[in-house]
Amino acid sequence: MDMLRSELANQGAAPKIARPVPLRESVFEALLELILTGHLKPGQHLAESELAGLLGVSRQPIREALQLLSGEGWVDLHPGHGAFVHSPTVQEADQLLAVRTLLETESAKLAARHATSEGVQRLRALCARGLAAMEADDVDESVAVNSELHAAVTELSGNKVLTELAAQVARRVRWYHTPVARKRGRASWMEHTELVDAIAAGDEERAADVMRKHTEHTRQSYLEQRESEPVEAAPEPMRRRRPRSPK
Structure with missing residues (x-):
């Protein structure tokens, strides 16, 4: 098996299997597009339940996507209030x-x-x-x-x-x-x-x-x-x- 793997790799004949994109990343891209186009406006509250219904997914990938968006500065997370579209100064x-x-x-x-x-x-x-x-x-x-x-x-x-x-x-x-x-x-x-x-x-x-x-x-x-x-x-x-x- 190791020899076969080595031969195929050397010949460039071993294709990489495409992995499905994690749901949280698909949700991330969908929410970011709504932010970029202004459909979700700066300062707007992002209710997990409403976003889940809009995108047809559960609240878990919404929550994970909001965390990713927060990490890149697109969303602000406010304890006690929830998530909001970032309002740039x-x-x-x-x-x-x-x-x-x-x-x-x-x-x-x-x-x-x-x-x-x-x-x-x-x-x-x-x-x-x-x-x-x-x-x-x-x-x-x-x-x-x-x-x-x-x-x-x-x-x-x-x-x-x-x-x-x-x-x-x-x-x-x-x-x-x-x-x-x-x-x-x-x-x-x-x-x-x-x-x-x-x-x-x-x-x-x-x-x-x-x-x-x-x-x-x-x-x-x-x-x-x-x-x-x-x-x-x-x-x-x-x-x-x-x-x-x-x-």
């Missing part, structure tokens, strides 16, 4: 969006240097999809395509480390972009088109400048919206009194 959002500007400005510059005709064609197709979604007032699709386009630009940069770093902040950027997607509207996709033109022309400085201004516009739009529509914070944890010791 203005400083928290501002810092992440500022870092995003730095990463994606460099991505755009490198993309203009290394872009292929196939890569540019893909970017133009994504722009067309995004404009169509915006004109149809499909915010969820517009935000999803926006994320795809920015990821595609980063991939074109050819820098794997930069791609990994940008991917780490991409989901949270999508979360911050969703509330202002309709407000940014056509202007955002016109900026995307200008960016793709610069990349196609191999103009590194112009591509970097367009991306810098584009990401800053999104950042400012989000901060302005937060000023006009402050997020309601979750309640303070309940203080439990210790039982008195019998005399």
Whole structure:
């Protein structure tokens, strides 16, 4: 048996058996998508029983998924009150969006240097999809395509480390972009088109400048919206009194 295992491994003939994804991870992804799209809003209470009924699962995987979401900063757990969608502070959002500007400005510059005709064609197709979604007032699709386009630009940069770093902040950027997607509207996709033109022309400085201004516009739009529509914070944890010791 050991000899057979060794021979098959050397020949690359031993396929790996795909393992089913644990239910808690499927629930994690489903809840995160609801958070990213704004269907579960910052500060909203997450009742286990309601979520279980919504997703058609028991409360146990819901509880486990909420723990995972809490570990990644998407959910706040308040003893005595339950789980709430995390309410990002203005400083928290501002810092992440500022870092995003730095990463994606460099991505755009490198993309203009290394872009292929196939890569540019893909970017133009994504722009067309995004404009169509915006004109149809499909915010969820517009935000999803926006994320795809920015990821595609980063991939074109050819820098794997930069791609990994940008991917780490991409989901949270999508979360911050969703509330202002309709407000940014056509202007955002016109900026995307200008960016793709610069990349196609191999103009590194112009591509970097367009991306810098584009990401800053999104950042400012989000901060302005937060000023006009402050997020309601979750309640303070309940203080439990210790039982008195019998005399």
